Structure formats: C-alpha cells, structure tokens
Amino acid sequence: MPVAASAIYFLNLRGDVLINRTYRDDVGGNMVDAFRTHIMQTKELGNCPVRQIGGCSFVYMRISNVYIVIVVSSNANVACAFKFVVEAVALFKSYFGGAFDEDAIRNNFVLIYELLDEIMDFGYPQNLSPEILKLYITQEGVRSPFSSKPKDKPVPNATLQVTGAVGWRREGLSYKKNEVFLDIVESVNLLMSSKGNVLRCDVTGKVLMKCFLSGMPDLKLGLNDKIGLEKESEMKSRPAKSGKTIELDDVTFHQCVNLTRFNSEKTVSFVPPDGEFELMKYRITEGVNLPFRVLPTINELGRTRMEVNVKVKSVFGAKMFALGVVVKIPVPKQTAKTNFQVTTGRAKYNPSIDCLVWKIRKFPGQTESTLSAEIELISTMGEKKSWTRPPIQMEFQVPMFTASGLRVRFLKVWEKSGYNTVEWVRYITKAGSYEIRC
Amino acid sequence: MSGMRGLSVFISDIRNCQNKEAERLRVDKELGNIRTCFKNDKGLTPYKKKKYVWKMLYIHMLGYDVDFGHMEAVSLISAPKYPEKQVGYIVTSCLLNENHDFLRLAINAVRNDIIGRNETYQCLALTLVGNIGGREFAESLAPDVQKLLISSSCRPLVRKKAALCLLRLFRKNPDVVNADGWCVLNTLLFQFIDVPFIFSSSYAYRADRMAQLLDERDLGVLTSSMSLLVSLVSNDYEGYSSCLPKCVKILERLARNQDVPQEYTYYGIPSPWLQVKTMRALQYFPTIEDPSTRRSLFEVLQRILMGTDVVKNVNKNNASHAVLFEALSLVMHLNAEKEMMSQCVALLGKFISVREPNIRYLGLENMTRMLMITDAQDIIKKHQPQIITSLKDPDISIRRRALDLLYGMCDVSNAKGIVEELLQYLSTAEFSMREELSLKAAILAEKFAPDLSWYVDVILQLIDNAGDFVSDDIWFRVVQFVTNNEDLQPYAASKVREYMDKIAIHETMVKVSAYILGEYGHLLARRPGCSARELFGILHEKLPTVSSPTIPLLLSTYAKLLMHAQPPDIELQKQIWNVFKKYESSIDVEIQQRAVEYFELSKKGAALMDVLAEMPKFPERQSSLIKKVEDVEDTADQSAIKLRAQQLPSNALVLADPQPVNGTPPPLKVPSISGIKLDHESASQTQSQPNGDLSKVQSQIPSADLLGEMVDPLAIEAPPVDMGSHQRVYREEDGIPDEVDGTAIVPIGDQANKVEPIGNITERFNALCLKDSGVLYEDPYIQIGVKAEWRGHHGRLVLFLGNKVTSPLTSVQALILPPAHLKLELSLVPDTIPPRAQVQCPLEVMNIRPSRDVAVLDFSYKFGTSMVVSAKLRLPAVLNKFLQPLQLTSEEFFPQWRSLSGPPLKLQEVVRGVRPLSLSEMENLFNSFRVTICPGLDPNPNNLVASTTFYSENTRPMLCLARIETDPADRTQLRLTVASGDSTLTFELKEFIKEQLIAIPMGSRALVPAVPVPAAPLAQPPSPAVDANDPGAMLAGLL
Secondary structure (H helix, E strand, O other): OOOOOOEEEEEEOOOOEEEEEEOOOOOOOOHHHHHHHHHHOOOOOOOOOEEEEOOEEEEEEEEOOEEEEEEEOOOOOHHHHHHHHHHHHHHHHHHHOOOOOHHHHHHOHHHHHHHHHHHEEOOEEOOOOHHHHHHHOOOOOOOOOOOOOOOOOOOOOHHHHHHOOOOOOOOOOOOOOOEEEEEEEEEEEEEEOOOOOEEEEEEEEEEEEEEEOOOOOEEEEEEOEHHHHHHHHHHOOOOOOOOOOEOOEEEEEOOOEOHHHHHHHOOEEEOOOOEEEEEEEEEEOOOOOOOEEEEEEEEEEOOOEEEEEEEEEEOOOOOOEEEEEEEEEEOOOOEEEEEEEEOOOEEEEEOOOOEEEEEEEEEEOOOEEEEEEEEEEOOEOOOOOOOOOOOEEEEEEEEOOOOOOOOEEEEEEEOOOOOOOEEEEEEEEEEEEEEEOO | OOOOHHHHHHHHHHHHOOOHHHHHHHHHHHHHHHHHHHHOOOOOOHHHHHHHHHHHHHHHHOOOOOOEOHHHHHHHHOOOOHHHHHHHHHHHHHHOOOOOOHHHHHHHHHHHHHHOOOHHHHHHHHHHHHHHOOHHHHHHHHHHHHHHHHOOOOOHHHHHHHHHHHHHHHHHOHHHHHHHHOOHHHHHHHOOOOHHHHHHHHHHHHHHHHHHHHOOOOHHHHHHHHHHHHHHHHHOOOOOOOHHHHHHHHHHHHHHOOOOOHHHEEOOEEOHHHHHHHHHHHOOOOOOOOHHHHHHHHHHHHHHHHOOOOOOOHHHHHHHHHHHHHHHHHHHHHOOOHHHHHHHHHHHHHHOOOOOHHHHHHHHHHHHHHHHHOOOHHHHHOOHHHHHHHOOOOOHHHHHHHHHHHHHHOOOOOHHHHHHHHHHHHOOOOHHHHHHHHHHHHHHHHHOOOOHHHHHHHHHHHHHHHHHHOOHHHHHHHHHHHHHOOOHHHHHHHHHHHHHOOOOOOHHHHHHHHHHHHHHHHHHOOOOOOOHHHHHHHHHHHHHHOOOOHHHHHHHHHHHHHHHOOOOOHHHHHHHHHHHHHHOOOOOHHHHHHHHHHHHHHHHOHHHHHHOOOOOOOOOOOOHHHHHHHHHHOOOOOOHHHHHHHHOOHHHHHHHOHHHHHOOOOOOOOOOOOOOOOHHHHHOOOOOHHHHHHHHHHHOOOOOOHHHHHHOOOOOOOOOOOOOHHHOOOOHHHOOOHHHHHOOOOOHHHHHHOOOOOOOHHHHHHHHHHOOEEEEEEOOOEEEEEEEEEEOOEEEEEEEEEEOOOOOEEEEEEEEEOOOOEEEEEOOOOOOEOOOOEEEEEEEEEEOOOOOOOOEEEEEEEEOOOEEEEEEEEOOOOHHHHEEEOOOOHHHHHHHHHHOOOOOOEEEEEEOOOOOOOHHHHHHHHHHOOOEEOOOOOOOOOEEEEEEEEOOOOOOOEEEEEEEEEEOOEEEEEEEEEEEOOHHHHHHHHHHHHHHHHOOOOHHHOOOOOOOOOOOOOOOOOOHHHHHHOHHHHHOOOO
16 A cells, blocks of 8 residues: 655635645655745646655645645655545535535534544554544534534444445434435546547446345446446347447446455345445546537638638437537637527627636537627737647537436345335536637 | 727726636636737727727736737827827837837837927836837937937937937947937037047037036936946946046035935935945046045045944845945045045944944955955054954855955955954855865965965865865865975974874875875984884775875875885885785775886895985966966956056056065075966066066076977976077076076966966967867967968968957057968958957968977056056967878888888887877877878778878878877887988978877866976987986876
8 A cells, every 4th residue: 555645734815724634744845835835826836736846746736725735755646645635625515514624624623533533543544434434533523504414313333334245334224214325427538629520539338226125235236338338138148239338447346346256256246335336447548429510611811800600400309308508609808809600509708717708508410500709809919829729628418318328227125124226327427628720 | 098998898807817727717718808809900099099098018928929919019109198198108018028029119109209399198108118128229319319418408218218218228238329319419510620629529518518517417417428428438438538527526515515305314314325426437547646535535535434424224224325435435535645544444343343234244245345455454464353253253155255355455464364254264264165165275374374384284274174165176285385395394294194094084185294294204213113114004994085187196105105104114015015905906996007017126236225215396487376366366256446456557557566565575485496487477468567677587597488388388397409590589688597487386476467367378379279269378368269261372361469457458469470481471460459349460371391389479458557467379280281181092102111211211219108098099199280180091000001191282282191109018119110202391290190189188187287298309319218217207196
C-alpha cells in the first residue's frame, strides 16, 4: 500500500487554511504557503491537479468553495490520494447531512479532526465507509437546516461490524416497502475535428443503486454485456440471443460484489449496503452512439468581422428528447457586437468566458437546429494575434438513453423471508467533455 | 469624477470580489461592455466616453491587458471641457508609451494646448510631454516648451513644468533638444548668414537664456531650471560659463542672505534642494577663474561648512548634511586652499566619530574621495585611530568604507601599522569581507613593504589566519619574491618551517611551505630539526590532509629533498621511494605521472641533479593582485567626482610618489635577469616622466628591444641579434632601468598614471591570428576591434575604434610600421572620437613576399587634458592569413612531393620542446591556420600530411606541402618536413609552423608564475640543441 498523503489541508478560495492535519513529518508546516503563492495566486490554478514545488507534490482538488490539498514528499500514489479525497468528502457529507463547503467545515471542526484521525494513519488510508465509521464516531455533525434525515440507531457491537464478513451492512434492517432503485449514468467524452472525424471518443458509466431492503438480501444483476452473455449461453448451452452485446472495459465493482462468483460465473451478485451506493463503474471506447452531431462553419471576414454558423443535429430516437442543451461557441477576445438568428432556444454573448452561449431547454430526437451569428470585433493596438480557435463545447442530458447501449436484463432479489420487491431502473446520458473543433 | 455612478459601481464590484477568479470574470464582462459601447455606430456622449475611458484605466491599473480604446482616449485630449481633457491626458500617458504610433495623433492637440492661453491645459500638456514625450515630441514641441519657459507672461507654475518637461526631453534625446530645441529660434534667424557664426552665436544665445533664467526670483522655477542646468552642463559645460557667477549668486542668496520666502525653508534651512543642485552644477565646471566669484563662493562654502551641526531632528539633520556634503565635494572639486581643506578634513574627522551611522558613513566615504583628489593625506592620517575604530563598527557598510579608506590612505610611513591592524581585524571580520580584506592586506604589504622579510611575515600570517580567503595569486606572489631574492630564501624557509610545527595549518600554507622547503630547505640543513629527513617527516604528515592538487606539489618537494640530502640518506630514499610507488597508480594523472617520473629520475642520481635544479628566477611582472582589486572597484558611476578625477590624473601621482615621502628608495633589489616586462606594461609607459632622467641607461642596452619583447613576451635573454632595422623601434622614455624594474617594489607613480589594458594583448593577438574578427585592444576608454577579409594576397582589415566613455578622445593617432613584405594603406584616422561613438578605419593589405614579420600599429590618443595613452599593437596580418586551404588526394600529392626534393625547396627539421598535443588537437591546430590536413595519405597513423596554397605578389599562388612525423612515445618532439616551390616560402612556413607548435602556453596556465620557455628569436633559425639542454624547458609543464 503506497503512501497517499503526508498532510492534508483544507483552504478556502482566498487561500486561508481552514483545517489541516499532518500525518507524516516529511513536509514542513509552511508548505501550504508555497501552494498559495505558486499555485493559487497564479494562473496555474485549475490547469494541472498535481504540481511539484520544492521537492513536494501538491495534489489538489476544488470542491464547492474549498480547496483540498494533499501534500506528499515521497513518491506517492496520486490516484489513491484523489480517491481518498473524494471518499473523505463523501464521508463528511454524510456526517453533515448536506453540503460540503467552507461554512460546513467551520461548523464541524471537532468532528472533522476526529474523522481525519480515523480515516488515515501515517499517510495510509483507512476505512472510509460512513456506515462503519458512524458506529464508533457517534458525534453528530452540525447539520445544515435544509437536510433532515432521520438518524438510525447505532448498533452496539461495533467491533463485530468492523471485523465481520459483511462489513457494509447491518443486520436486522426492516422496511415496510422493499424497493430497489438502479440508475445507469453515462457521460460521453468526445473530441471531433472540424471535418467531422472522431478524434477521441469514450463513455464512462456508473451504476448507482439505492436499496431499501429488509434483512440480508442477495441481489443478482444481469446486463447485456458481452462476457456475461457469453458465459450464460455457454452454461445453458444454447446460442446467444441475437441482441446487441456490449464490451465493457475497466469494470470496477463496489466491495460488496462477490468477486469469486463474478470470476467463475460472470454474474454480478452482491449483498447491498443500505441506502445509496455506487455498484460499479465502467468505460466503453467502441461502438459509442453519439447523441448529437455539430456542424460548425466560422468565417473571419477581414480584421473586424466574423460569421458563425452552427448546426446541431440530434441523432437519438425520435421519441426521446434531450434536456438542458448548451452550446458554447468560442469567439475572439475583441468581440464587440453580436447579432444572432436561432431556430430554437436563446443565444447571447458572454464576455467573461469569450463565448456565444446558446441554450435550448428541450431538444427532441431526430431534429436539427441552427444558429447563425454575425460578430463585429473592435480594432486593437498591438499587432493582431491570430485567434487560436478553441473547440465548441456542448452540455446536455438525455434521459432513457445510453450512449453505450447498455441495458439491464434482470435484477433479482433473493431473501430468506421471500418478500416482494419493487425494482426501478433509469438510464441517463450526460455530456462529459463534448468538444467539436471548428 | 464624482458624478460617475457606473464607474463607482464597477469599482465597488471589483472590491467586493472574493477572489481573483471572480475579479477576472467581472473585468472581462466590463471589457465586453466597453467594447460594445465603443463599437456603437451612433457614437458616444462625451460623458459616456469619459466614463468608459476611466474604467479602462482602472482595469489597466489592476493589471489586465487593455489593448483597445486608445483612439478614444487620445481623442479626448482635444475635447473642449476640462474633465474630458483631463481623463484624455491621464489615460494617454498611462496606456501609451513613447513608441506607440497613436501618439502621433495627439501631437497636434497637445501643441494647441501648449501654445494656448489656458494655464491648466498647458500644465496637463506639459505633464504628458514630460512623461511620455519621445523623439517626435521633442522634435516638434521642444521650441514651444522652451518659449513657455522663458516667457515672462506665464505664471511660475507653468514655467516650472516647462523646465522639467524640457529636462526630460533633453535627457531622452540630447541631440534633438540641444541642436534644434534650445536654440532653434536662433538657427532659423541666422541660417542665411555663415555657418560658424550660427554655431557660436547659438551657444552664446543658449547660455544667455540660461543665465537669464537663473536671475529668476521665484525659487520653484529656479529649482526646476537648476535641474535643467545640471543636466545640460553634465553633458557639456562649455558655453555655460556665464551661468557660473549666477549660480554663485544664488548660493549667496540662499546661504548667506537667507533671502527666501517662508514656504521654501525646510526646518530653517533655505531650500536645501536648490542649494544642493546649484553646488552640483558648479562641480561640472572646471575651476573658477574669476577671483571675486571664487572668493564669494568660498565665503559661502565656509559659511555652510561652519554653520552645520548635528541636531536631534532627523529631517533637519538629513537636509543640512545633504547640503554640507555637497559643499564638501564642491570644495574638493575646486582645489581649495590648504586651510579650507584641513578644515574640511577636520569636519569629516568630527563626523566619523559621530553616533549617527549615516553621517559616519558619509564621512568615511568623503574622506576616501578626498584622498583621491586632494593632497590631504597628512591631515587625514591624524584620524587613523578613529578610522581603525570604525573598522569595528557594528554596521557592515561602515566597515567597508573604513576598509576602503584605510586602503587608500596607506603609504610607506603608515603601512606597517595599517597592515598589522588589518591582519588583526581579519580574524574577527565576517566572511563576506575576508577575501577583500586579505587581498587588500596583501597588496598593501607588497606595495609598501619596508623590507621583504616583513612582507613574507605578513603574507604567511595572512595565510595562517585566513587561508580560505587567500587566493592563489597571493601565494604565487610570495613564492615569486622568495625565488627572486636570494637573501630572503633562508629566512622564508626558516619561517615556514616554524609554521609547519603548528598542529593544524591551512592547505595553502602547506603549498607555500612545500614549495619553499623543497627549493630552499637545504639552506637550513645545519639547523636543528631541519635535516632533509626531518623536513620530509613533517611535510609527509600533512599529506593525508591535503586535496589532490596539492599532492603533486608535495611529490616535487620530496624529489627535491631527496636530491638535496647530503650525504645521501638511504633511509630517506627508501621512504620517499615508497611514497612514489604508492602514487604510481594514483587515479589522478598528474600525480601518477610525477610519481613515476620522479621515481625513475631519482634512480639516476646525477640526472636528478640536472632536472631538479633550483627554479630559475621569475620574470618580473606587475602584480596580478592589483589588477584584481581594480576589477572589483570598477563601477560605471558617471559622477562629477569621477569626471573630475579623470581630468586630473596627476594629483594622485604626486601624493603617492614614494621618493619625497620617505626619502630613501626601497632597500631591496632583485638582481635582474633581463629587461622583460609584460608587453602592455611597456607599451603604456611611454609617458612616465618621473623616470625620464634614468632612461639613458636603458637605451644603451640593445638587447632589451621593445618590439622583440612584444612579439614574444616569454623570450628570455634574447641574444642581441640584428632583427632587421624596420623592426627596431626605440623610444627613449620607454625604458625604466633594469634595477628599478627588477625590484619587488614597483614605483607607485607609474601605476597610478597608467591606463591598464583590459585583457592580455598577446592573447588577443594570438586569438586574432586564428580568426578574422575580434577585439585587438581594450582599455577603460577605448576598444579597438578588427574585422578582416582575405582574398589571395590581398586583405582588407577594418579597425573599429570605439570610445567607451562619455567624453571625446582627442589627438587620436594611428601609425603603421609595416614590415618590408607587406604593403599597408591605412585610411585617414579621425583626430577625435566623439563620446560613445565608434569610428571605422579601413586598412588595405597586400602581401609581396612570404615573411613572418608582423606589422605594428602605433596607436595613441589623449584623454581629458593631459592623459596620453599610447599602445603598440601587432596587427593580425600574419603569414597564415595568406594561405588558402587545399585538400589533396594521394594522386595529386605524391608527384608534387617527389618533384620538390631536397633543400632549399624542401626542408626538414626535428623540433623539440613542442607543446604536447594529441594528433587530433594537432589537426585542429593546423586547420585553424588554414593548412589542411589530408587524412589517409601517410600509411603511418602517427604522421600527418598537410597541404595549402600560399598567395603573394612575387610568388604565384604556390602549393605548399608539409609532413609531420610524431613520436607517440614522446609528444614533445616531432620531425617536420615542409616543401614548396619557393625557398623563402619553405623556410618561412617551416618556421611559422614550428612557432605555432612550440609557443603559447594556453590561458589555463596564465596564473601560474610562468617558467620561461626558450623560444626562437625572430628571423633566426634557433638551434635545437639549446632546447634539449635547458632544464627549464623540461620542467616547463610541471609547475
């Protein structure tokens, strides 16, 4: 297990230290000043999440209005450090019962110190699961007034829980109505050249679950992925169904998934933790269905005029629709006046990010929409720097559509008492970094 | 600005931003807004325009790039209302600089404001011109500004600004303002009359105007005009002499009559700024001739000097002392009477004992200056104890000043005291100062040593106390002295022997001791504890503690000890052989080689005696230490003091001349070996008057041929041969008799008055022989560069004479002394080189026949009024420049080689004492002087074959062939065969190649006291036998 952190700092946006905890003695106490002067106060911020200054590496991440900075001086596992930060924030959120921000930190100093002591030891991450930690760190966070989740009663034998085989689930849970929610959330990353060639394209997906089940249920999930289907057909000695199969790369599971059974039978079976959790993550690089096509034409007419024409086509099913579509079309810094014509939605010029922002609230499938704009530039003093033409960016959400084509084939719940369950399944596809060069 | 709501909202938005990111977003938004508004076709109301331009300025001040909207800002300048005009001026001067094209648009509007009647607008315009006025502004506006300055109808406010504006324009473009601005009216008036008249009258006119300005009653205008005057006279004081009495009048008015309005007194002192400026201006004039002016000036100065006291109030103290110190430097500048000087020194003496550190610092600094300029040495000496106390001041800058002062005031009479004080201080001084301190102590000890044993004592003590800070030069120097002074040798040996008894000694001390004991240890043999074996014992004890560069030195010492052991000591021999054996396999090549060689040599007995004979004496040379300290002190300060010091070169000479001070010449003399000096030394001594009476002795010694030395600085005892009459240049005043020259103590007078060339002239020449452009000569005032092109037997050199200082160099003369084989035509050299200018002088060269003789450029110039600098420089028009590289194949080479058989067309010689070079290095060397190596022609890999073509008028383009056979076992000898179709050419080329192979120990060895290498005298084939027998040659590479 590699070292993940020598020290952890929580800073606000101005660079003041809110809380810090030093785990190892190999970094000086004033290293955070170096972070402030060399990263926060320069344009570096946000460019690169890992920076090395004076023999120390700074691994940092901004969450709402807080910078979480991990300082390491040895050759640490950076991925582990980031994972630790993400998990720690999730933990804090579950304690505070809501937002994680500067105020929440200021209100919960004692609790955070206690948690920081627990979740990392001499730079090595420890158990970060909220369910378990809540058993022995019983201190309540100061909740923000908006969240009012009823608190479960703690079970006395914490030791058993910590050491037991099913560490993530308590015994003796019971619900009136046994429900399972399953969401498949995918985000599409795309980089397309101006001629329409796909330069880079992949989908990262998550299977999120929310369980309100009594007892110790055993769940089994079937997807239309290649390995699972092949195995199935092999076992049942009949040819695979003619439907589409998906090849998943880099699948990672939650710790509750029984990996030996996955390896032998290729089925995802697990005893779920109570409440919300992320069952699995995957990545797909081939056979991606792109939801939108963008055809931009940008002409620079002389030194002070430009013409922009962007056509966006939705290529998913006609019955579906996309929500919250935003197209950001970059323009030069000297833009002075803009004139738009759009078929749907609204567009305006945003000088802070040097973009034309075109918003369409609802975009039905198999339709197209165009924007044409005339832009006037102001003449400048210096010799004209040629404009770099950054790519067009897109944001959207398409419900009930998966870019990968992944489908849930079955979700079986088995429990000793044999109660009935209600299963809910949702799909959603979002834009990750969806960029089209122009 | 109060009415602009949009602006204040924007500013408060920015102030409320939590972080940089939010601020940037807000700014970008605002910039977008401004762009949209400026682009609006309908045009802006003046109010809006003003508001947005203010916003742009605010954004610019926040550090964001604002690269548009300059047009709007500039257009506001011509707006009719004050608020708009104001923002136009302010934003234009902030956003634009003098190189922007946009400014051109503003010139006319600015001019209209300047010549307009409205004072406020005039002020705005003058401020803008003063801030960003470039050349174009100067050209078109200077006359108007000047008119404002001298107009009687303007208020003082405007005239003040006009004076400062003119000052700034003058500083930026002195040529424009001087020629066209200040006297432009005049030139226009007189341009139909004859030219010289215009020139002189414009001068007079200008000065008249200036003098008229100085009659001004208003102190504000006067102060501004005085700044202008200071700037003008610092550039060129001539023509302003009419201002001199006016300045004195002003001083009288301020300091004596105290005729000053209340608002211009500062803590009771009448306008200290004006006083300081006036006195500064006076310092740029040469001395005042008019007796009455002089008297009244001195009266004022007297009053200032007497009337200042240290008081409690810091501000008052600062002001009064600013005036006082300026007055002091004026007094120094004016060369006042002795009485006043001593008064000044007394005052300074008082200051250096004051508690206030600022005043103490200034006191010490001014004393040092005073030392430079005046003959106040004796008076200053009275304060020596006080200065020495300052050396222990807690403030380091004061200690440094004190050190400088002590260094400056040292002479023969007080050297002993001061050096001992410095030595004592060395042990407590902090590290940053120690190196300088030890260097200065060493120099003083050398310069003013009453006797050499004292010098040796001091240096040894110095090494003992602060070994880490003693540079190699210092111990090289002491070794040099000991070697050159036989009387000193036993003393030095016994002294270092004493130091060796100490438990822990510094490595430098080990080096000195090892060298001295090795050379002169045998002189002590009779004393107890000093037998060879015992000396070996104590030296060998130190061996494990020293670093690898010292070990070779110790090995040499062992070898010498072994040789000197009388009677031969078997036990010692065994021990030393053991040491040699041990180091035979050392990883350090130097150590290994010495160990092996000494071991083999020591087996031979008699041969050892020869090889390890006592080191020959070192040629006398100027101490490299002094050069070093001069380098450190050199700063480019163009103060009045400095100018003054350069104008009066002889003052320091007079006071530093030791003869009148101590009466007796230094008692120690070194038997001289020859009249060898470093070439630059001799070249620049053409005017050492103090020794003029002794020069007859010199001129009777024909061997000390100046040119011969210059051509080969390492020549030792050059036989008095005839070198061809064209080369012989005698200058009577050049010589310093050998006795004086050889002594360790160089007459100080010479050094004070000399202009030291920067860099080694010989090295520069040698470098230029191999390449076509570079610096031929450089001293603090001039740099001479050369660029050459060669085609066949023709060549064209261009000499670049660059004046490095801000005053002109006059009486520039360049004379070529051509050897018979070259035809040289130098175009006209201008008599004067203007300040900071470069002059080119083309020089045509034609080669008539082959010869290795070198053309000499006799160059001289005058700096200031009395300083004549002259230098004799060899021109790099040497034999190899007329060669053309030529690569031959074996089919072409061998028929030629065979057809040229036997002398005189083909000459062969065995060359010994060659600088050891690997084959590839040798190839590079040959290629660098344009003799092409033809690889693969000779079957023996240790041989080189080369070819080239030679061009001259007499010979046709002539093929030259050469073969070098090297001996891999002994790189110091080789056989050289040269062939060509012309017997002279063959001989000359052979000699040339030989010179190249033997000569020039390279730069890395320059610091080591050079061991003379025998080299061939010119134009005379040397006898190789001499080389082989000379032990010096064999040891040449060892030290």
